Amino acid sequence: MNRTSGCRRVVLALFALALFATVASADQAAPPSAEKGKRLYAGNACYFCHGTLGQGLGVNGARIGPPSRAVAGFIAYVRRPTGAMPAFTDRILPDADLADIYAFLRTMPTAKAAKDIPLLGPLKGK
Ligand code: HEC
Incomplete structure (x- = not known):
């Protein structure tokens, strides 16, 4: 693994985390039913x-x-x-x-x- 692919993995992991956080918080603030x-x-x-x-x-x-x-x-x-x-x-x-x-x-x-x-x-x- 070279330096560039390691960096890419970190970026991807952060992106996945941000996506998960968005989905999780959207679920919490469900609109009134x-x-x-x-x-x-x-x-x-x-x-x-x-x-x-x-x-x-x-x-x-x-x-x-x-x-x-x-x-x-x-x-x-x-x-x-x-x-x-x-x-x-x-x-x-x-x-x-x-x-x-x-x-x-x-x-x-x-x-x-x-x-x-x-x-x-x-x-x-x-
Ligand atoms: C035991 C009877 C009773 C129950 C049970 C009751 N209410 Fe009331 N409600 C009243 C009365 C009588 C009024 C008129 C103002 C007053 O006396 O407080 C009122 C007024 C209101 C008002 C204000 C109306 C306005 O815009 O001027 C709201 C909002 C309201 N009630 C919502 C609710 C909700 C939601 C529930 C159930 C969680 C509920 N009430 C349960 C008797 C009740």
Whole structure:
């Protein structure tokens, strides 16, 4: 083995290491999954007060699907609710899980205005 091929091997090894590090870190920062969020939403009883689709249940919980806040504000609220909602600490529900729940709630359609709901037709203009 001469000096040049040894050097090439070192370069190749460093390249492989850098590639591996990139792949490994990309795996860690997996994007939030709405699919996983759906399960977490059900598994953590959010539906109990907010409805199975985050539509809200009137007396118990607000409509949270789709969320009206950015993800940071959403997580902050769940950690320290200001009303009747129980707090969820990050030991029970890590930020990554809440980001998944957020992704799930974002798949919900926005609420229609009352004037766009035919059943409420008689109330139009009132
Ligand atoms: C025991 C009932 C209950 C449960 C369980 C519950 N919530 Fe709530 N949540 C509420 C109520 C009631 C409110 C309205 C404000 C308040 O009283 O805190 C609320 C408000 C919120 C808000 C703020 C809405 C806004 O934008 O103004 C978010 C976000 C939220 N809940 C997310 C969640 C998530 C995520 C879960 C599951 C991990 C969950 N909640 C579980 C009762 C509940």
